[in-house]
Amino acid sequence: MDIESTWKNSDSADDDLNNLFEHERLQKIRSKLPLKKMRTNLLIGLAYAFVITAGYIALAFYITLWQVLIALAVMIAFNTWLAIETWRLYKNTSNFISPELSLKAEIVRHYNSFMNWCKIQQRVGVFVYPVAAAGGFVYGGHIGSGKTIEEFLYNPHMVIILAITLAILVPACYYLARLMMKVAYGKHLNKLKEFIDELE
Numbered sequence: 542m543d544i545e546s547t548w549k550n551s552d553s554a555d556d557d558l559n560n561l562f563e564h565e566r567l568q569k570i571r572s573k574l575p576l577k578k579m580r581t582n583l584l585i586g587l588a589y590a591f592v593i594t595a596g597y598i599a600l601a602f603y604i605t606l607w608q609v610l611i612a613l614a615v616m617i618a619f620n621t622w623l624a625i626e627t628w629r630l631y632k633n634t635s636n637f638i639s640p641e642l643s644l645k646a647e648i649v650r651h652y653n654s655f656m657n658w659c660k661i662q663q664r665v666g667v668f669v670y671p672v673a674a675a676g677g678f679v680y681g682g683h684i685g686s687g688k689t690i691e692e693f694l695y696n697p698h699m700v701i702i703l704a705i706t707l708a709i710l711v712p713a714c715y716y717l718a719r720l721m722m723k724v725a726y727g728k729h730l731n732k733l734k735e736f737i738d739e740l741e
Contacts (some may be wrong), residue, residue, distance in 0.1 A: 550734045574649060575729035576634060583631045587624055593682070594620040607682060608690055612676025622668045632656050645740040657720050659682045664717055669736055674710040678703050 597617050604610055634651055682693045693699055 544558050575732040579726055579729045580631055580634055581654065583627055586725070587603045587627050590620050590624045606680065606690060609676050615669060615672045619665065626658060630654060647736065648733055648736050652730065652737060655726060655730055659726065663715065663718060667715060670711045671707050671712040674707050674711050675703065
């Protein structure tokens, strides 16, 4: 006789606990587990990375400017590296904590893995965002002006505008990336941190 049948036949059966055994209720509880939600978000992020990288690769076939191609190559390399790191994190993270393992140690391990993953990609991004912004600016200026890149950038005003563009876009990209991380993983990481604090 399984646990569910034993409980239902018990004189001390409680409606609330009986409801807990319902499959639909259990599914809702499982869906709210932080690790499961974060793993789902990792897969969603991977899908976006593949689509965006495919777009960069397709764009590279239509661009002949070597300066812009270098910027695209840097962004493709960054997205590829990020996808690999995301997949590694996904494979090393489980939906649930095994009862055979130390609960606190496992939660701490998962929490630290996600925090390190977030911090590393934000730090690497700081070096990629300027390249991406400069590539976009140069390509847009080339197309809009009809001039070569050398002619376009020979104008001192364009160099100043490029510097201003980088000064605005790089911090904006950095904080946007942090915001996206917070939306996708922030509340789940906070829950893990609460669990860790409770186990102290």
